Each structure stands twice: as C-alpha cells, then as structure tokens.
Amino acid sequence: MKRIIYTVVLLLLCTASFAQVKKRKTPTKKAPVTAPVSSAPQPTTAAPVSTAPASTPATTAKKTKIKTPPKDGFTVRKDVDSAVMVPYADVREEDVYYSKRIWREIDLRDTVNSVLNSEKSKLIEILLDAIGNEELTVYSPKDTVQGKVLEDNDSFKIALSSQEALRNARGLTEGSADATTGKLSDPTLKRFRPDDFQKFRIKEDWILDIKRSVFEPRIIGIAPMKMVEGNWQPVFWVYYDDVREMLSKQRLVNPSNDASVLTYDDFFVRRLFASYVVKETNPANKNIVDILGLTDPKDPRKLYESERIKKSVSDFEQSLWEY
Template identity: 30%
Template sequence: MKKLFLILFAIILASAATKPVAAQVVDGPYQKKITRDRKPAPLPAVRESDVFWSKTIWRIIDLREKMNQDLYYPTREMHGRLSLINLLLKGIKEGQITAYDASTDNEFKLPMTFDQVKEAFGAVPKVVERRNFETGEMENVKVDQDINPEDIKQVMVKEVWYFDKQTSTLQVRIIGLCPIQEFFRDDDVNHDRPLRRKVFWVYYPEVRPLLAKYEVLNPNNDSRSLSFDDVFLLRKFDSYITKESNIYNNRAISQYATGQYATNESRRIKNEIFNFEQDLWEY
C-alpha cells in the first residue's frame, strides 16, 4: 500500500513538472507601481471667513477638441490606461464612487445605481422579433443593451471660483463632473440632428482618489504622464463657460443668447472673473 502511494505521488510530481508554467508578463522594462499607489495631492483648507467673494461656474469640455483628446482616448483599455468616462463607469460599477441624478438638478441629491446609469444612457433592454429555430415561429425576445462610452462627447464641470483674503489669491475648486451623451432619435436615419443629454453627476472630491491612480497619455514621454486628477488641478484642458450662478434659477447662457452672442457672453463671464482679481491691486 505504501509503495502504491509513493508511485502515485511520483506520477503527480512528474505530470506537474511537465506542465508549462506561465511567465509573469511585464509590458515594459519595469512594472509600474508608483501610479497605482499614488494618492491625490492634499488641497489647502479654506475657511469661510477668509472667502469674501465667490462665483459658481458651469463649463463644457468638448472631448473632440485636440487639447482634450487625452480624456477621450483610449476608447478601450490599453496598457492599463482608461478613458475618463470608462474610468468613471468602472468606479460606479465597482462601488468606489457614487453617481448622482443629472436629470433634475446639479446639486448631487439623488444617488443612482449602475443599472440606473445604464438606463440614463439609454441602454435599456429592447424587445425584438426573432425566429425560434426549434419551432420555426417568430417570437418577441428581450435583448440587453450595452453602454457605449464613445457616445460621451462632452463633460460638464461645476466649479467655484473664490478669492481667499488669507493668501490674497483667486482660487478655483472643482465640485463635480457630468458626462454629456450625444445621441440620435430612431427616426433620424441620416444622423442629421444630434441630441445631447446629461447622464449623471459625480462629486469630484469623492472621485479624486480614483482619478489619481490612472494616467493620461503623455505623447512626448510615456514614463512621465499626468494622472487625471493632475489634468484637472493643473487646468490642462480647453473649455468654455455655459452658465454662472444667477437669480434666474441659474439659467444657462443658451436660454437667453445664441450663436455669436452666446460666445461673447461666455467670454464676458470669463473676463469678469479674471478682472476681479486684477482690479483689487494698484500698480
């Protein structure tokens, strides 16, 4: 009996030795660990008594612009990198961050589940007619729809500009991000009339730890790339203002101006914020 056990043990060892062992694949000369262990840079504390002027601004980042394409690509995961929208969806699906309803207001009141996010994308199950190959009869079948992250063409940013009298500087804090989906109606066969809708809001201070762990591509140096959090903190994106806080229920510029007038109004708000700090000084 003991000899039989030894023979079986030897056979198991021999078979294990003949199996190929998969090598640990490192896509490069070293394994990247610094980025995934990175934490968001701490921001200075702000006291309410030190802020004597502030203005809430909403702006649009168009991901189709050349300067902003590092937030749009890659459309699928490559070398551990994700696009901004894919990263946000990953965080929502895994429960790392919370999505908030964007259909009613911009105040982060109503949390959303991942299924509700899919519904906001329009990725709801559809009933299609298919033939049953067993019976040969046509029947209605429910088909699940997937989210298409490439439909996100813009990102709305809610931020607060404020003057800190303790440091005598004009500062800005991002409050939230809202992906905007571009879609077409079913009857718009030629896709001539694109429509847009806000999908969900995320609270930026909650999202920062996730954004700090993922890099955007540096086209000049792969080993020195900024994180998504760095891109937003350093303002390395192009955008235009669409709304400022006002007494008219925070109405958007598009509600009272169009075309070149809307562009001029956006620039007026931008210059007003810039000139506020400059006008405090005497030269």
C-alpha cells in the same frame, strides 16, 4: 694621564660590544621514519559492487530556466503612486469673501482634451467601471417628482443606483417578441460605445480666500454628456471629491512626454484642459443659450459670451492686487 686611561677604557668597551656575534641556530633535519616491511602475504579483498541504478539522460539533463521577458523600454510603467495627489487646502466658510459659480463644457474632440479619450485609457470607461463595481456614488441630472421630470439638477440631491446610472449611460434595447408565445422579453442594456461621450460638463466655484489671499477654482462635480434627441445632455453627476482619489491613481496618456506621470486628477486640478463657459449664476438660472435666445447651438455669440464671462473673472482677480 687620566684622559689616556678614559680613552683606553672606551676603546675596550666598543671592541667588546662589536665582538658579540649571535650564533645562528641551524635546524637539524630529522631522518624519515619508515615503516617496517613485513614479509607476510597481504589478504586480497574484492572491490565493492555498486547496486545504485544507472542515471538516465532525463535526470542528468539540465533544467531549463524560465526566462523573464525583457522590459520594453523605459516608459512601460502604467500605475502611479497614489501619494502624488495634493490635497486641497482647508477653506472655512467665513474666510470666503467672494464666490462665483461657473459651468463649463470640455469637448473631447479638441486636440488638447483628446487625452481623456485615448485608446489606452478613457475617462468614461474609468467612471463606468467604478460605478459597475459600486465604488462610486452617482447622482441624477434631473429633478423628478412622481415620475415627472421638472428641471436639470446638479446639486447632488437624488442618488442613483449603479443599474440606474448604467441604464442612463448605455440605454436600453427594445424587448423582442417571442415567436411562439408573443410575449416581449425584458429590455437589456445596449452595447457600450465610448465614442458617444464626446463632452464632459464640470461645475466649479471660483473663491477668494482672504485668509490665504488666494483666488482659485474648486471643481465641485463632473458629468459625462451624451447626445439625446439632438442635444448634449448629462447622463449623471459625480461629486469630484469622491472620485478624485480614484482619478489620482490613473495615469494620463501624455502625447508630449511618454515618461510623464500626470494623472487624471492633475489634468483637472492643474487646469490642463480647454473649455468654454455655458452658464454662470444668474437670477433666472438659465444658461447662455437661453439668455441670448439662440436657436443654433453653433452661433458664435455663445462663444463671445463665454469669453466675456472668463474675462470678468480674470478682471476681478487682477483688480484685487496693486502693482
């Protein structure tokens, strides 16, 4: 009996819940409000007359924009980042176990070295421009006492002024005589000809640093050479550490890769040049030609001796290590 009552109650509850229906509210539409129509006549007003001047065609014309010229390819970059210069490692004198000084000559007529004499950038022009702007200190290639030339000197003892360095490089013209007075005019600098400088001489030290266990060369100085009285002679010397920062900002023309960012400093530090030895340290302080007593500068024995010196340095390096 109780079960029947429970079921009846549940059915009533279910029917009551489903019976609730939400009334939907329908929005009432408001009648539009219309303004009362007035029968009085409306006053008429005249349209305002514009006093602004009529625009001329010159002012309405669009301004033409200056177009930036397009970039000529991907290799138009001429400058390089100065931060690419890798500084030398510090070497203490007490860590240098072995040292050998060698003088080399770089011939720009060689295909490998021709990049130093390219039409876009020449090493001699970079040096002379820096000397003319007094940004670089140069040194005399000769020892002089009271106007007398004693011997070749590359120890950076006698500093030259910018005018003296330019005079050594370019030379002076002979003074011309005045037609009326007969006085000679002061000599002037000759026209600069880069093709006169076809060789460069470098002085370097091969050192063995026992602290780092490294056998490496360090370039000490560089000198442009010019033909004087049938012989190639340096016109001035430049301390390489002074000129290295400037060379690291000058891009080198690389014929193998137009996108290369090699600098003149990279060319020397990475040993990308071809050269031959002309002198090594010896008791007599003579070069190879004087030691061998050669009269012909094209004598092949000079190159044989140069290769012998190169091999002696290489053999010393190979003898340091055991495999």
